[in-house]
Amino acid sequence: MTEDLLKSFQQAYRNLELLPLIEENDLRRFRVEYGEDTIDELIQLIEDSPNSDGKVVFTGHRGCGKSTLLAEFSRRIEDKYFVVLFSIADTIEMSDVNHINVLFSIAVNLMLEAEARQIDIPASTKNAIDKWFATRVRTEETNIEREASKDFNILKFFSVKLKVDSKIRYELKQEFERKISELIAQLNIIAAAIQAVTKKQILVILDDLDKLDLAVVNHLFKDNIKALCLPGFRIIYTIPIAALREKDLKPTIENETNDQVVAMPVLKLFKKGESHLPNARPFPKTLNILCEILTKRISPNLLKSSTAEKIVLNSGGVLRELIRISNECCRICLRLIRRKPEDKVIINDEILDQAINNIRNDFAMPLGSVDYRILQTTYNNFKPEDPKQQEFLDLLHGLYVLEYRNRQNWYDVHPIIVELLREEGLIDDSQ
Structure with missing residues (x-):
C-alpha cells in the first residue's frame, strides 16, 4: 500500500513540472481549454494582416500559459504557414540576449526546421546558405571541428554554441553590429528558399523573451525594435507584461508593430475587490477550469476537493502558481510517506498550509520597505501610486502583483503575499 x-x-509530482505543454502527448493528457479569445486574436492578426511581414508582440504574466497557448495556436495554423516555434531560453544564454543573436537564432532555427521536415531546398541554394553560416565566425575551434568530422553540421554547431559559447556570441555581435542589413538580407534569402519549396508563408514564434530581465528587454525592444521588425516575414515576439508599463517602451512597440500587441490575461477568479471580502465566492467558470487542470495532473484520491479549491484561490488565477503550489504539496507528501510509511497521506489543508508557508518565505526574502509600501498601496487601491516606478515593475514582473483586465486594467497583490502584509501590520481587516 505504501509503495x-x-x-x-511520484507520478503526480512528475505531472506537475513547471513546463509548458508543447509536446502532442502532454497536450493530450493535460490540456484544458482556455484562452480561446486570445488564440482567435492571434489568428486574426496573422491571417488578416495586409502585409506578409507583420510583427506581433504577445505579452502576459510569466506563467499565465503563454507558451502552452502558442503551441496550440501554432498547431491550428500549421496547415497554412511554415511555422517555426522556438524558445530563446533554449537557444541563447539569457543574460547575453541582444538583437543580433536573436535574429541570427531565427536564421539558424528556420534552417534547422527545414532540415527536420526534409524540405528539399535546391542544392546550390542550400550550399550558399551553409557557406554563409560557416564564414560568420572564424575561431580556430570552428575550423578544427569542421575538419574533424565529415558529418559536421554548421547549423547544429551554432544551435549549441549560441547557448554556451560567449566567444561565438561576441564574434557575431562584432560581425553584424554595423551591417545588420546583411543579416536581414540573409534571413530573407532563407525564408524565400523555404517558402518557394513549401508554398507556405513563414511564421516564426519566438517564445520566452518574457523571461528576460526587464533591463535586457528594455534594451532589446526600445533600442533595437526597428532591427527586429526588418525581416520580411511574420514574427511573434513575447515580452513580459511589466515591459508594457515602461513609459518609453510601450509607444515604441505599438508604433513599430502597427499596434499589433496581444495581451493574455490572468484567469480572473473574482470581481475587483471581492477577493478582499470574507466568504467571497469566485467565478464558477474560472474555478472549474483551474480545478480541472489539477484533476488532470493529480489523482482525485490524493487531493481533497475542498483543498483543491483553496489551491486555486491561492494561485491568483496564474497557471504557473497553481502548478507550483501543487508541486510543493506533492514534495511534502513524498517526504511524509517515507518518514511515516504507516500513515495515510493526502493533500489536505494542513499540507497546503505548509506549502503556502514555504512559498511565502521564498517570496518574502527579497522584499524591502519600499516594496512593502507599494504592495500595501496596491492592495488598498487596486493600483500603485506610480505604475511606472521601477520597483513596482519589478514586483509585477516577479508575480508579487497581478494585473487583471476589465474595461480598465486593475491590480491586486498575489494571494500568498497578503498574509505577509498582515504580518507587517499593513492590512486592517476590521475596515
Whole structure:
C-alpha cells in the first residue's frame, strides 16, 4: 500500500513540472481549454494582416500559459504557414540576449526546421546558405571541428554554441553590429528558399523573451525594435507584461508593430475587490477550469476537493502558481510517506498550509520597505501610486502583483503575499 501511494505521488509530482505543454502527448493528457479569445486574436492578426511581414508582440504574466497557448495556436495554423516555434531560453544564454543573436537564432532555427521536415531546398541554394553560416565566425575551434568530422553540421554547431559559447556570441555581435542589413538580407534569402519549396508563408514564434530581465528587454525592444521588425516575414515576439508599463517602451512597440500587441490575461477568479471580502465566492467558470487542470495532473484520491479549491484561490488565477503550489504539496507528501510509511497521506489543508508557508518565505526574502509600501498601496487601491516606478515593475514582473483586465486594467497583490502584509501590520481587516 505504501509503495503504491509513493508511486502515485511520484507520478503526480512528475505531472506537475513547471513546463509548458508543447509536446502532442502532454497536450493530450493535460490540456484544458482556455484562452480561446486570445488564440482567435492571434489568428486574426496573422491571417488578416495586409502585409506578409507583420510583427506581433504577445505579452502576459510569466506563467499565465503563454507558451502552452502558442503551441496550440501554432498547431491550428500549421496547415497554412511554415511555422517555426522556438524558445530563446533554449537557444541563447539569457543574460547575453541582444538583437543580433536573436535574429541570427531565427536564421539558424528556420534552417534547422527545414532540415527536420526534409524540405528539399535546391542544392546550390542550400550550399550558399551553409557557406554563409560557416564564414560568420572564424575561431580556430570552428575550423578544427569542421575538419574533424565529415558529418559536421554548421547549423547544429551554432544551435549549441549560441547557448554556451560567449566567444561565438561576441564574434557575431562584432560581425553584424554595423551591417545588420546583411543579416536581414540573409534571413530573407532563407525564408524565400523555404517558402518557394513549401508554398507556405513563414511564421516564426519566438517564445520566452518574457523571461528576460526587464533591463535586457528594455534594451532589446526600445533600442533595437526597428532591427527586429526588418525581416520580411511574420514574427511573434513575447515580452513580459511589466515591459508594457515602461513609459518609453510601450509607444515604441505599438508604433513599430502597427499596434499589433496581444495581451493574455490572468484567469480572473473574482470581481475587483471581492477577493478582499470574507466568504467571497469566485467565478464558477474560472474555478472549474483551474480545478480541472489539477484533476488532470493529480489523482482525485490524493487531493481533497475542498483543498483543491483553496489551491486555486491561492494561485491568483496564474497557471504557473497553481502548478507550483501543487508541486510543493506533492514534495511534502513524498517526504511524509517515507518518514511515516504507516500513515495515510493526502493533500489536505494542513499540507497546503505548509506549502503556502514555504512559498511565502521564498517570496518574502527579497522584499524591502519600499516594496512593502507599494504592495500595501496596491492592495488598498487596486493600483500603485506610480505604475511606472521601477520597483513596482519589478514586483509585477516577479508575480508579487497581478494585473487583471476589465474595461480598465486593475491590480491586486498575489494571494500568498497578503498574509505577509498582515504580518507587517499593513492590512486592517476590521475596515
